Amino acid sequence: MSDGTKRTKKPEFQPANSINSDEFNNGSPERQISPVRTFENTLSLLAVKEKSANELRLSAYLPKRSLKQALCSKSLLNDPIFMNQHATLSSRHFYKELRFITQDDYHYWHERDWFVLTEYAKTFKTFQNMSYHVKAELVRHAAIVIPVLNQVYNSPDHGLDTVVFPDGTYYDRTHEPTRPAGLNRKKYQVLDLVLKPFREMEINFNEFAAFKAITFLNPDADVVTRSKT
Incomplete structure (x- = not known):
C-alpha cells in the first residue's frame, strides 16, 4: 500500500x-x-589495463629494485615501446603437462605477481597522486588478494579444486605438510571463496577487469589513516 x-x-x-x-x-x-x-x-579502459598487465605477467621481464623505486617510477604498462620490446610470452610460461607446485614455484609467482601489481597500480591517476607512504600501504594491502585474483581468473579450468599457473604448476586440496598451517588454510579459502564463485558466475574478461580495479582501489582499505600513524 502506498504511504502517499x-x-x-x-x-x-x-x-x-x-x-x-x-x-x-x-x-x-x-x-x-x-x-x-x-x-x-x-x-x-580497465580491460586495456588488464590485458597489458597479463601480457607483462607472462613475459620474462622481472627487474630487481626497491619498493620505492617501483612505486615512484612511471608505469611500464603505459610505455608502448617497452611493452612492444619486453611484453612477449616467456618460453617458461607454457606447458605440456601439469606438475604439483613447489616452494620455489610459489616464490617465483609471488615475485612476478608483486612486480605486475606495482605496475598495474601506477596506471591509475588516483594512485599516482597519492603520497609515497599511502601508495606503499595500498599495494601492501593488496599484495595477497590481487595476485590471488590473477591466479584464479587466468587458471585453465581443471575443476573447482585446482589452480593452474602459466608454467603448468598447480595446487589443489592436497595437504602440503612442509608449508605452515596458515598457508594451507589460505589455499583452501582461495579454492572455496574465489575459484568456485568465479567458475559458477562465469564472469567475462571485462567484468573481471572491473572487479579487480574495484578491489584494488578499495575505499574501505583504511590505508590513509594507518599510513599517518
Whole structure:
C-alpha cells in the first residue's frame, strides 16, 4: 500500500571529468555523454589495463629494485615501446603437462605477481597522486588478494579444486605438510571463496577487469589513516 510519499529516483553519478566544457555547458541531450557511454568507456579502459598487465605477467621481464623505486617510477604498462620490446610470452610460461607446485614455484609467482601489481597500480591517476607512504600501504594491502585474483581468473579450468599457473604448476586440496598451517588454510579459502564463485558466475574478461580495479582501489582499505600513524 502506498504511504502517499512521492519517491524520486536518485540520478546516476557522472564524473565531471568525463565531459568536456562545451558538452557540460550545452544542455542539448545530443551533446552530452550518457552515463551508459561513460560506463562503457571505463570498462574498456580497465580491460586495456588488464590485458597489458597479463601480457607483462607472462613475459620474462622481472627487474630487481626497491619498493620505492617501483612505486615512484612511471608505469611500464603505459610505455608502448617497452611493452612492444619486453611484453612477449616467456618460453617458461607454457606447458605440456601439469606438475604439483613447489616452494620455489610459489616464490617465483609471488615475485612476478608483486612486480605486475606495482605496475598495474601506477596506471591509475588516483594512485599516482597519492603520497609515497599511502601508495606503499595500498599495494601492501593488496599484495595477497590481487595476485590471488590473477591466479584464479587466468587458471585453465581443471575443476573447482585446482589452480593452474602459466608454467603448468598447480595446487589443489592436497595437504602440503612442509608449508605452515596458515598457508594451507589460505589455499583452501582461495579454492572455496574465489575459484568456485568465479567458475559458477562465469564472469567475462571485462567484468573481471572491473572487479579487480574495484578491489584494488578499495575505499574501505583504511590505508590513509594507518599510513599517518
